[in-house]
Amino acid sequence: MLDNSSNKTEQQILEAAYRVFQKKGRAGARMQEIADEAGINKSMLHYYFRNKDSLFRKIFMQSIAEFLGSVIPMLNNVETTWQEKISDFIAHYNTFLTKRPDLPLFVMNEINQHPDEFFNQLQIENILMHTVFFNQLSAAAERGEIRTIHPIQVFVTMLSNIVFPFIAAPIIKKVAAFTDSNWEHFMEDRVRITKEIIINYLEKV
Amino acid sequence: MLDNSSNKTEQQILEAAYRVFQKKGRAGARMQEIADEAGINKSMLHYYFRNKDSLFRKIFMQSIAEFLGSVIPMLNNVETTWQEKISDFIAHYNTFLTKRPDLPLFVMNEINQHPDEFFNQLQIENILMHTVFFNQLSAAAERGEIRTIHPIQVFVTMLSNIVFPFIAAPIIKKVAAFTDSNWEHFMEDRVRITKEIIINYLEKV
DNA sequence: TTTTGTTTCAACCAAATGGTTGAAATTTTT
DNA sequence: AAAAATTTCAACCATTTGGTTGAAACAAAA
Numbered sequence: 209m210l211d212n213s214s215n216k217t218e219q220q221i222l223e224a225a226y227r228v229f230q231k232k233g234r235a236g237a238r239m240q241e242i243a244d245e246a247g248i249n250k251s252m253l254h255y256y257f258r259n260k261d262s263l264f265r266k267i268f269m270q271s272i273a274e275f276l277g278s279v280i281p282m283l284n285n286v287e288t289t290w291q292e293k294i295s296d297f298i299a300h301y302n303t304f305l306t307k308r309p310d311l312p313l314f315v316m317n318e319i320n321q322h323p324d325e326f327f328n329q330l331q332i333e334n335i336l337m338h339t340v341f342f343n344q345l346s347a348a349a350e351r352g353e354i355r356t357i358h359p360i361q362v363f364v365t366m367l368s369n370i371v372f373p374f375i376a377a378p379i380i381k382k383v384a385a386f387t388d389s390n391w392e393h394f395m396e397d398r399v400r401i402t403k404e405i406i407i408n409y410l411e412k413v
Numbered sequence: 414m415l416d417n418s419s420n421k422t423e424q425q426i427l428e429a430a431y432r433v434f435q436k437k438g439r440a441g442a443r444m445q446e447i448a449d450e451a452g453i454n455k456s457m458l459h460y461y462f463r464n465k466d467s468l469f470r471k472i473f474m475q476s477i478a479e480f481l482g483s484v485i486p487m488l489n490n491v492e493t494t495w496q497e498k499i500s501d502f503i504a505h506y507n508t509f510l511t512k513r514p515d516l517p518l519f520v521m522n523e524i525n526q527h528p529d530e531f532f533n534q535l536q537i538e539n540i541l542m543h544t545v546f547f548n549q550l551s552a553a554a555e556r557g558e559i560r561t562i563h564p565i566q567v568f569v570t571m572l573s574n575i576v577f578p579f580i581a582a583p584i585i586k587k588v589a590a591f592t593d594s595n596w597e598h599f600m601e602d603r604v605r606i607t608k609e610i611i612i613n614y615l616e617k618v
Numbered sequence: 619t620t621t622t623g624t625t626t627c628a629a630c631c632a633a634a635t636g637g638t639t640g641a642a643a644t645t646t647t648t
Numbered sequence: 649a650a651a652a653a654t655t656t657c658a659a660c661c662a663t664t665t666g667g668t669t670g671a672a673a674c675a676a677a678a
Contacts (some may be wrong), residue, residue, distance in 0.1 A: 226559065231525075231526065232440065232526065233438045233439070233440055233441065233522075233526065234438070235437065235438055235440040235441030236438065236439065236440030236441070236526070264557075265566070283442070310525070313521060313522065313525055316518060316580050316581065317518065319440075319583055319584065319615050320436075320515070320518055320583065321437065321438065321441075323437065323583050327587060328541065332584070332588055333587060333588065333590065334586055335588070336588045336589075337589065337590075338549070348472065354479055358599075358602070358607070359605055360585075360588075360589050360599070361599075361602060362579055363605065364577075364581075364585060364603070365574060365606070365607075365610070366576065367581070368573040368576075368577035368578065369570060369573045369574065371570075371573075371577060371581075372572065372573035372576060372577040372580075373573065375567055375580065376437050376521065376569075376572070376576075378524050379524065379537070380565075380569060382501045382532060382538065383537055383538065383540070383541045383565075384538055384541075384542065384565050385538065385542075394563075394565070394566075397566060398566065398569070400568070401562070401614075402570075403565055404614065405570070405614045406609055406610070408607065408614060408617065409566070409606075409610045409613060409614075412613065
């Protein structure tokens with residue numbers, strides 16, 4: 209197997225390692241546990257990844273790519289209105305996080321622990337403020353069609369209302385006594401309400 | 414010094430330990446580093462706290478108490494309307510988190526890592542759903558004064574819009590190129606917008 | 619002054635853990 | 649079939665780290 213991408217064992221390791229890192233943290237994760245979780249032994253683990261740090265970095269960068277990559281293109285779509293973008297963004301993010309519910313906490317946590325490592329490797333300064341979405345909002349405000357509000361406030365509102373519930377999911381589920389089915393229904397409601405809340409607010413000039 | 418509470422050294426340890434635990438995580442934190450940060454030596458640290466675990470638990474429970482304690486009473490105030498409660502809650506939480514900006518991530522992280530330990534020690538099932546605030550919202554909906562919406566959605570919306578920005582602060586600051594002063598202004602705006610957004614939405618029957 | 623509690627210091631220990639090694643077996647590629 | 653890459657196994661090592669110990673200095677309370 210010379211093909212260096214899409215190796216089965218490597219994939220098993222990455223998936224297992226993500227689970228362990230997410231649950232135990234970068235320092236709390238154990239190489240032995242990752243090996244067990246992947247169904248291999250420690251030698252094999254080191255055969256594929258030099259050490260714990262490089263393994264973690266690979267997984268973290270993959271996570272970041274997923275986290276950001278599924279979002280930014282949507283905000284730069286030139287064929288949709290800002291209303292559609294808001295709607296699409298919220299719905300899409302909810303669907304994505306339903307599949308990867310613990311990604312936000314994992315990412316936020318690592319950025320908190322090693323901000324420099326993160327910001328040095330990823331240039332995120334200009335990816336948001338000059339999106340088509342932000343330009344559309346500014347233009348609409350200029351034309352008096354919507355309230356004058358900094359687009360970043362709109363963006364953070366969208367993000368907050370969808371991402372935070374996933375971060376606080378264990379508490380919300382407990383406090384509201386939700387079953388899994390209740391939770392999904394709750395989040396579907398949330399998607400609808402969040403869209404309405406934001407668009408209502410903006411259009412009420 | 415027989416007085417067991419409010420000991421100066423103990424307080425220094427608790428504050429230092431919080432900083433280290435918050436930055437490095439429960440597993441990544443080092444007893445030596447906590448001692449250094451507190452300006453004492455390791456022997457002294459163990460003189461005050463049996464071990465790392467008991468130290469962590471004490472700090473975590475204190476954090477939880479702060480996190481919840483400053484909130485619940487406000488939602489059970491019988492002298493304010495639901496509109497005032499929303500307004501008070503949002504403003505108060507923002508002020509609180511401005512002083513303890515990294516508390517939410519610390520708490521959420523630990524709940525993610527040891528949910529059972531948390532839920533066994535703290536009965537949070539009934540503290541929210543039967544608050545005066547929730548009753549007021551239900552009654553207002555029944556009278557047709559506001560939209561029919563589950564109060565938990567209102568609550569999660571309040572929480573999301575204020576708490577999440579603090580969790581994502583490093584990213585937001587970078588992406589929007591905020592100075593500290595910019596950030597404070599941004600959050601003041603957020604408080605106003607969040608109040609308006611929620612109350613507008615509810616009252617538009 | 620005596621006793622009790624607090625703090626420092628330096629050395630020490632046992633366990634956990636990341637990582638290595640090297641030989642052998644197995645699989646895949648050529 | 650030969651060569652190269654993958655996988656297993658078990659033992660091993662160096663370092664880190666949580667925690668201990670005990671003696672001595674210091675401070676506070678009785």
